[in-house]
Amino acid sequence: MARKFFVGGNFKMNGTLSSIKEIVENLNKSELDSNVEVVISPPSLYLLPTREHLRKEIEVAAQNVFDKPNGAFTGEISVSQLKDSNITWTILGHSERRTILGESDEVVSTKTKYATDNGLGVIWCCGESLEEREAGNTISVITKQLDSLKSKNPDWSKIVIAYEPIWAIGTGKVATTQQAQDVHKAIRDWLKGVSDKVSDETRILYGGSVNESNCGELSKQPDIDGFLVGGASLKPAFVKIINCHQ
Numbered sequence: 001m002a003r004k005f006f007v008g009g010n011f012k013m014n015g016t017l018s019s020i021k022e023i024v025e026n027l028n029k030s031e032l033d034s035n036v037e038v039v040i041s042p043p044s045l046y047l048l049p050t051r052e053h054l055r056k057e058i059e060v061a062a063q064n065v066f067d068k069p070n071g072a073f074t075g076e077i078s079v080s081q082l083k084d085s086n087i088t089w090t091i092l093g094h095s096e097r098r099t100i101l102g103e104s105d106e107v108v109s110t111k112t113k114y115a116t117d118n119g120l121g122v123i124w125c126c127g128e129s130l131e132e133r134e135a136g137n138t139i140s141v142i143t144k145q146l147d148s149l150k151s152k153n154p155d156w157s158k159i160v161i162a163y164e165p166i167w168a169i170g171t172g173k174v175a176t177t178q179q180a181q182d183v184h185k186a187i188r189d190w191l192k193g194v195s196d197k198v199s200d201e202t203r204i205l206y207g208g209s210v211n212e213s214n215c216g217e218l219s220k221q222p223d224i225d226g227f228l229v230g231g232a233s234l235k236p237a238f239v240k241i242i243n244c245h246q
């Protein structure tokens, strides 16, 4: 079955009201490949104005969400609050939250389970550090992250996986097409252990220094179903990345 190509833009903690307005206006007026699913993820403060002004075919994602319905959880946002604001996706498990904010596999998996069970799409991130890659542990690190997720029995139909080698994030050091394809294939094979259907249908995105020059080759790989773009999603060239898949 053909998986719909997916391009996410993760603004991280970047942007202002005016710069995000410019990004939204640029996306609104651009011709975008209708075979590509596009989701952009501004900082939480800008979710609502982004949703309000962005063309409807593009969805909006939070960069994080909590696993409780409401209550005394200062600084957190709930799934129902996002859905109430027409925010239909969230990113979870980004390496910056795992390493800087100390989110464990258990925390990420629990939040993913809660979000998917309550109808939110999740861009679920995994990836290895440079030391782990150099020690030959890439697949075992990713398998551990995936095993933790599987143990919670999430709704896989709501999950898009983003493979993001930490050493390629924001460094300009993109993984080679072969390095990326190899890991994506390993993830696809691992997904067969959940079910053939999940393996066939789940999109696996690549993230890490994707730009308008390297996206074409990466997009030709059989197990690369899209991108999670950081820095380049803040630039007009993001449109070229959306349209790079032939």
Ligand SMILES: O=C[C@H](O)COP(=O)(O)O
Residues within 6 Å of the ligand: 010, 094, 164, 168, 169, 170, 171, 172, 207, 208, 209, 210, 228, 229, 230, 231, 232
């Ligand atoms: O979520 C996006 C990734 O961390 C990639 O960021 P980057 O494209 O700036 O390397």
